[in-house]
Amino acid sequence: MDPHSTRSQFNQRAPKSGPYMASMRYADTNPKVSIENYAKRPSSKSPRPDGRASDTFSLLIQRRIATNSRVKQDERFKKDMYIAFINKALQGKLDGQNKDFDDLVDQFNPRRAVECATLSSQLRIWILALSHVLSRLERRHSPLVEAIVNFPWTTMDATFVKTYSDFIGILLSARPEYLSLVLGKLTQGLTYRA
Incomplete structure (x- = not known):
């Protein structure tokens, strides 16, 4: 079987670990979902005592990286x-x-x-x-x-x-x-x- 076909066994592998892999599984079934949309979704995790969400990935997307x-x-x-x-x-x-x-x-x-x-x-x-x-x-x-x-x-x-x-x-x-x-x-x- 061709490894690039849509019915290949290579498309059935579990994704690698990382902060956005749960959303990538969802993105595979729904092509309209992107990483940016994942960051905008409300977090399913409970908020921290200071009221901020504890979703680390949304913090990575929203915060700019400072350079020197x-x-x-x-x-x-x-x-x-x-x-x-x-x-x-x-x-x-x-x-x-x-x-x-x-x-x-x-x-x-x-x-x-x-x-x-x-x-x-x-x-x-x-x-x-x-x-x-x-x-x-x-x-x-x-x-x-x-x-x-x-x-x-x-x-x-x-x-x-x-x-x-x-x-x-x-x-x-x-x-x-x-x-x-x-x-x-x-x-x-x-x-x-x-």
């Missing part, structure tokens, strides 16, 4: 703005204009980190933006690198610490001349202070 695309797009836009500012500050330092560069170095001031609790996400974007221009960090830009290395990263949240440690690894790969600065800070952190 707007958040990611906003973060990408901020990072692009930060990269543009960093490029301007680094070029200004080479040209003898120190104002933007000093503002950039001041972002990693430890006193500023203690004052502002919401600084973690902003500093994380600064670190991500700086990781795109590591090849431009010359010896003239060492005050910026020193400020980043001396920043108290251990007091920040886990996402910042991961971004910071990735940045330090990339920094040392791109610019090995800063290795002595980073190792000096690490050994200073291992010493006991009374």
